[in-house]
Amino acid sequence: MAFIWRYSMRSEVIKAIIWDMGGVLIEEKLTADDTQIPQIGMSIAELAQMVFYHPLTPKLFVGEEHPEKLWKVIGDELNISNDEAQKLGVDFWGEPIWNYDLLDYITSLKGKYKLGVLSDAWITTRKIVQEEIHDDLFDAIMFSAKEGLRKPDPKIFQRMLSRLEVTAEEAIFVDDRINNVQGAEQVSIHGIHYTPEIDIQERINQITSNAKRQVL
Template sequence: MANTYKNIIFDLGGVLLQIDAQRSIQAFRELGMPEMIRPGGWGYNHPVFLEMEAGKLSDEQFRTGIQELLPQPVSNETIDNAWCAMILEYFPERIELVRRLSANYRVFLFSNTNAIHIRHFQGLFKRTFQHELSELFEKDYYSSEIGLRKPDPASFDFVLNDAGLKAEETLFVDDSDANIESAKKTGMNTIWLTPESDLLSFF
């Protein structure tokens, strides 16, 4: 890895944490929800999901929005379980990589996510590794908490400014091409992690 890098920003889902969006799509489909993903590719078909990830809705407002998309009432637990069905297990070798890198670089997390998912994957991390996810990073940034989602360029500017990072000294790792292209415009170096990529080989 280039010696000019001083900072690394990791995405979470698809990079450090295994996710399968089809599991949530199927779970909501079984509850009678219309297709939640736009035809032709990844992207939410209903604003309630985007507003939740941008921090514009409380948990209760999100659940109410979901109820309005379903043909019959369901419990809050059922909604949360369907929404979190996409979250699988962490990549242990990648978690260990972050630990090693943090000895020589300033390491951060930046994820498009929401309060319900945060509680779920933070709990999963603590049960798996016996310490908090946030302890891996100098700071973790979540779209619902900063009010900005990737690939909005303003979201990257926020993280860089808040952490006091220079873009040209920062490496950004994400599994979304759209996020990578937007990050490049800030001047950051990037790694687009595809399903075929071996993250460890980049370092």
């Protein structure tokens, strides 16, 4: 019986690490940016509130609407032309502020673990982030708009596991939103709630070490 128990625990070895993007790999500052946008008479933070709480926005995250439509509607609400609104949409996001220390660490994990990115993101996001989020580094890249699902829906986690060809117990998921971490844990993925203060390498080492000890 001891042999059977030891065999069954082998599935606990960590084989994959899945990363959220915004708030983990990319800094999120929009909602705190008080830089003024002269042409619309409001700050970036105020525009962010308008964008993120707009009735159309949830549909963008699951691919049911295109960002161009959102910016057209916002442009109408702000009394600016569609061309101005679309340019505002480009300027609003700006260039990603990458967490290069974390990306360097992830690069060091390549070959040791399968690596994934799972992000709630609009259909236009892939092009914006392709400099760092690419197939040479990550084994699976999933954006909610393309999948038609968003976190913390269990089905999107299960889909990621399928693409990485691992079980839930063999995977770690890192996200800055606790509800997404809890969603991953509900399907038995090891969850890590990411904060700026966390020692992510130490936390991952703890999980991988515990998993290895269970196999012994």
